[in-house]
Amino acid sequence: MDDLSNSFNDDDEKELIDQFKAVDGIEPPHKEHLDVLFKIFGHKEFRPMQWKIISSIINDRRDNCAIMATGYGKSLCYQFPSVYCGGVTIVISPLISLMEDQVLSLTVANIPACLLGTAQTQQKKVIEDIFDNKYSIIYVTPEFCCGEFGRNLLIDMDKKLNVMLVAIDEAHCISSWGHDFRHQYRELSKVRSILPYVPILAVTATATSRVRKDIISSLQLRDPQIIYSGFDRPNLYLSVYLKENNGVIGDLRNAMIKQHGEWVFSGPTIIYCITRKQTEHVADLLQREGIKCLIYHAGLTIKQRKDVHENFVRDKVSVIIATVAFGMGIDKPDVRNVVHYGAARDMESYYQEVGRAGRDGQPSQCTIFYSNADLEILRSLREFGYATEKTKEQKEAMTRFFWKYLETTGCRRQFILQHFEDTSNRNSQPVLKCCDNCTKKLKHTPVEYEEVDSNGLIDLTDYAHMLLTSMNVMGDGFGLNSYIMFLRGSKSSRMSTKFQSHPLHGSGKHKSDNWWKCIARILELEKYFSKQTVKKPTFSYCATYLCEKGKQFLKDVTNESRRAKILVEPPPDLRVLLKKKPYKPTTNSIPYVKTNNVSNIPIEKISRNKTETDVEGDTQKEERMKIYRKLLAKRTDLAFCLDCMPYMIASNEILMNLAQLRPRSVDALKQLKLDGFTEAKINKFGEEFVQVIRQLCPPAERKSIKDILNEFPIDDTKLTPSIEITYSMFKSGKTVEEIADNIFLIVKQRCSDEVTLEEIKAVINYKKIREHIEKYTYDYEEFDPIDTEDDDNTKLAGKTITSTTASEKSTCKNADILEITDNDKIICIEDADDLALNALVDEIETGGYLNGTSTNKCTNDTDTHHPHNFEPPPKKQKYSRSLLDSPPRRVKL
Numbered sequence: 001m002d003d004l005s006n007s008f009n010d011d012d013e014k015e016l017i018d019q020f021k022a023v024d025g026i027e028p029p030h031k032e033h034l035d036v037l038f039k040i041f042g043h044k045e046f047r048p049m050q051w052k053i054i055s056s057i058i059n060d061r062r063d064n065c066a067i068m069a070t071g072y073g074k075s076l077c078y079q080f081p082s083v084y085c086g087g088v089t090i091v092i093s094p095l096i097s098l099m100e101d102q103v104l105s106l107t108v109a110n111i112p113a114c115l116l117g118t119a120q121t122q123q124k125k126v127i128e129d130i131f132d133n134k135y136s137i138i139y140v141t142p143e144f145c146c147g148e149f150g151r152n153l154l155i156d157m158d159k160k161l162n163v164m165l166v167a168i169d170e171a172h173c174i175s176s177w178g179h180d181f182r183h184q185y186r187e188l189s190k191v192r193s194i195l196p197y198v199p200i201l202a203v204t205a206t207a208t209s210r211v212r213k214d215i216i217s218s219l220q221l222r223d224p225q226i227i228y229s230g231f232d233r234p235n236l237y238l239s240v241y242l243k244e245n246n247g248v249i250g251d252l253r254n255a256m257i258k259q260h261g262e263w264v265f266s267g268p269t270i271i272y273c274i275t276r277k278q279t280e281h282v283a284d285l286l287q288r289e290g291i292k293c294l295i296y297h298a299g300l301t302i303k304q305r306k307d308v309h310e311n312f313v314r315d316k317v318s319v320i321i322a323t324v325a326f327g328m329g330i331d332k333p334d335v336r337n338v339v340h341y342g343a344a345r346d347m348e349s350y351y352q353e354v355g356r357a358g359r360d361g362q363p364s365q366c367t368i369f370y371s372n373a374d375l376e377i378l379r380s381l382r383e384f385g386y387a388t389e390k391t392k393e394q395k396e397a398m399t400r401f402f403w404k405y406l407e408t409t410g411c412r413r414q415f416i417l418q419h420f421e422d423t424s425n426r427n428s429q430p431v432l433k434c435c436d437n438c439t440k441k442l443k444h445t446p447v448e449y450e451e452v453d454s455n456g457l458i459d460l461t462d463y464a465h466m467l468l469t470s471m472n473v474m475g476d477g478f479g480l481n482s483y484i485m486f487l488r489g490s491k492s493s494r495m496s497t498k499f500q501s502h503p504l505h506g507s508g509k510h511k512s513d514n515w516w517k518c519i520a521r522i523l524e525l526e527k528y529f530s531k532q533t534v535k536k537p538t539f540s541y542c543a544t545y546l547c548e549k550g551k552q553f554l555k556d557v558t559n560e561s562r563r564a565k566i567l568v569e570p571p572p573d574l575r576v577l578l579k580k581k582p583y584k585p586t587t588n589s590i591p592y593v594k595t596n597n598v599s600n601i602p603i604e605k606i607s608r609n610k611t612e613t614d615v616e617g618d619t620q621k622e623e624r625m626k627i628y629r630k631l632l633a634k635r636t637d638l639a640f641c642l643d644c645m646p647y648m649i650a651s652n653e654i655l656m657n658l659a660q661l662r663p664r665s666v667d668a669l670k671q672l673k674l675d676g677f678t679e680a681k682i683n684k685f686g687e688e689f690v691q692v693i694r695q696l697c698p699p700a701e702r703k704s705i706k707d708i709l710n711e712f713p714i715d716d717t718k719l720t721p722s723i724e725i726t727y728s729m730f731k732s733g734k735t736v737e738e739i740a741d742n743i744f745l746i747v748k749q750r751c752s753d754e755v756t757l758e759e760i761k762a763v764i765n766y767k768k769i770r771e772h773i774e775k776y777t778y779d780y781e782e783f784d785p786i787d788t789e790d791d792d793n794t795k796l797a798g799k800t801i802t803s804t805t806a807s808e809k810s811t812c813k814n815a816d817i818l819e820i821t822d823n824d825k826i827i828c829i830e831d832a833d834d835l836a837l838n839a840l841v842d843e844i845e846t847g848g849y850l851n852g853t854s855t856n857k858c859t860n861d862t863d864t865h866h867p868h869n870f871e872p873p874p875k876k877q878k879y880s881r882s883l884l885d886s887p888p889r890r891v892k893l
């Protein structure tokens with residue numbers, strides 16, 4: 001295997017072992033797994049659920065049904081097994097564009113992947129390459145894999161290749177209870193019979209227990225391991241606003257920030273509207289405000305949609321106004337805002353749609369603006385959109401539930417988590433950076449309303465009684481407005497005299513039209529009555545029908561013993577119609593100070609800014625942002641040349657880190673071990689980024705090693721006694737030469753060909769300290785090169801210190817680092833891997849060198865390529881001698 005020197009040390013591994021022991025006692029990942037994870041995928045550790053899945057696939061060949069929050073890292077679960085084991089994973093996904101992006105992204109990272117679909121060009125060549133074992137990950141459309149040709153191909157692949165896994169992405173599409181049911185996905189039940197012995201991994205971000213059961217039975221999963229990562233997305237701030245009368249732009253400003261006097265969105269933004277017409281309207285208004293944006297909906301041609309999508313993911317335009325057609329497959333990691341201008345269809349869709357925000361883990365906002373009219377629009381879309389009564393009813397129930405989310409005054413995050421059956425034990429106290437309701441509770445003294453009790457509930461029983469009775473009196477089939485007109489005592493000619501003379505006529509005139517509409521909506525959502533569209537030759541309208549629950553209510557309401565109260569938290573549109581009680585300050589309450597709309601700004605926005613200015617001054621921040629912008633521009637250029645998305649090259653977070661840490665060489669960049677920046681990517685793009693930094697940042701002030709170590713001490717907990725010696729010499733002001741000279745002198749004075757533990761440790765320590773200081777961006781006084789005629793073969797007290805090439809290293813990692821040749825020469829390879837050097841020191845220490853039991857010097861009798869074949873050197877008198885005692889002499893290590 002290649003050199004993996006940037007990977008793990010023992011402490012990292014131990015920490016991970018502890019972490020995984022906590023996950024059901026599963027065997028933790030081994031160093032080999034972590035090395036591949038780091039080298040190929042650029043991550044230092046598995047997220048706990050990832051490893052649980054991967055380990056069950058690799059070790060037990062078990063089926064899995066994984067429900068993991070958006071952005072948790074589902075792809076790694078199916079990509080890792082075949083990359084690690086050298087086999088093949090077949091991935092089935094509903095969208096070709098999504099698969100194309102994934103193939104491109106893997107290709108950029110040097111992971112061989114391909115796509116097979118019925119409409120694929122060059123299919124023959126791709127298939128040939130598959131059987132030449134050229135791909136680790138093969139994406140397949142559902143139609144392809146269930147068709148006759150695809151089926152035979154899969155069977156053939158199973159015979160000839162090591163097919164490790166079939167992964168079914170977006171598995172909720174298989175269930176009619178999911179929010180995105182797809183007929184082709186039903187066909188996937190055949191996969192089990194096509195590849196009966198290959199484990200199946202079904203993954204989705206959204207699945208209630210009903211959907212999960214559907215997935216398991218449809219795919220015929222056998223004793224599947226069911227995994228929940230939890231649904232929480234802590235970096236998403238959730239808020240809901242009623243649409244106001246001051247127009248779209250006025251509303252949207254609640255989701256925008258003011259920058260240099262202009263209203264802007266704080267980063268890439270998706271604005272979802274319910275209809276195509278609305279997308280056009282909103283886009284038009286934003287463009288008039290000077291905000292560049294594009295629209296996306298199913299009415300555009302495929303080419304137009306592709307262009308819009310590409311403009312967005314390639315950072316050419318940062319605001320997209322879309323219908324839900326712009327949903328699955330938006331893998332852009334740095335979307336900062338997902339706005340719903342109009343309610344979402346249901347909770348599952350909403351979770352999936354807001355899931356597009358903040359996949360990079362950075363704080364992001366999810367904001368809904370809704371009005372009651374949205375409910376009507378959604379209803380009409382639903383009525384024309386679904387074939388069967390059953391699915392229509394299911395969808396209606398889902399919309400009703402979502403409305404509760406809009407109207408809740410409790411924590412929105414908890415509401416979502418409870419819906420998806422998250423078992424995490426969250427307390428009900430308001431939480432910072434969570435949602436608008438929590439913020440309000442934390443920031444404001446609650447406003448008290450008349451008619452609302454001390455628990456925050458309003459009793460709607462009497463109002464419900466009046467409205468439902470009016471429906472009963474007038475009979476089913478009228479539009480809601482007719483019943484409201486009746487209650488409000490309308491004298492319109494449309495109201496028959498029979499009704500006008502009824503005692504109930506006008507009994508509700510003390511309340512407004514809007515009041516009754518709110519009451520009606522609450523009762524409709526609770527299924528006291530329902531609405532249905534009635535089509536007439538020239539128009540259509542929504543007719544109202546009392547439901548069983550409504551009829552039962554009317555029977556019970558007059559019977560004191562059976563009368564059930566309707567108590568609800570007043571939703572926002574009802575709240576605005578309630579009279580506020582006069583404000584009475586209490587000693588405990590935090591006074592509510594009305595400021596410039598601060599209450600609308602998520603707390604995190606306020607605190608984040610504060611933290612930033614706390615740690616760096618304005619000039620430094622400006623400088624950092626300047627570098628960051630240049631790096632972004634460089635990434636855009638690179639992406640353009642490679643015809644890929646910028647985020648496939650490096651995430652914004654990586655570029656932010658580069659702008660902060662400013663590595664001036666590719667080696668220094670590697671040392672930073674930035675998450676997601678794999679060795680392959682650094683090798684491809686590192687120099688380009690480093691050049692930008694070098695151009696923008698004049699060489700930093702040259703510092704002494706002592707100053708750097710004083711400023712950035714090595715973590716004390718990791719200091720071994722021997723590093724401490726070398727380290728304390730640096731800190732006491734000795735130059736590298738002087739330290740090296742000391743080491744050399746010991747060797748010299750001993751006049752022997754034997755290697756001492758100090759010498760080996762000194763090499764290690766020297767390297768450790770050098771690595772430590774290279775992490776920082778300073779230029780430092782160089783380690784002085786020794787005068788030598790032959791760089792590759794330097795004499796050191798009769799021992800040969802040899803630099804050798806990387807290719808030679810690959811044969812045997814540990815022993816290549818330091819070995820004793822036949823004639824007792826020590827060969828030290830430059831850039832030796834610390835782990836290997838440490839292993840060698842351990843070998844010598846445990847072999848008796850320290851306790852003096854061994855009498856032999858280091859020899860190499862049999863196989864010089866394995867550290868276990870070293871015999872421990874004899875204990876030396878000089879071992880305890882301080883390196884500081886020795887007079888200086890120049891040497892190169």
Ligand SMILES: Nc1ncnc2c1ncn2[C@@H]1O[C@H](COP(=O)(O)OP(=O)(O)OP(=O)(O)O)[C@@H](O)[C@H]1O
Pocket residue numbers: 043044045046047050068069070071072073074075076205333355356359360675676
């Ligand atoms: N072990 C890990 N350590 C750090 N980052 C990781 C790890 N695994 C995945 N990631 C990162 O998390 C991000 C999301 O990963 P991925 O695209 O697989 O998410 P997902 O679960 O498929 O999300 P979605 O449902 O939104 O498609 C990616 O940027 C990925 O690089």
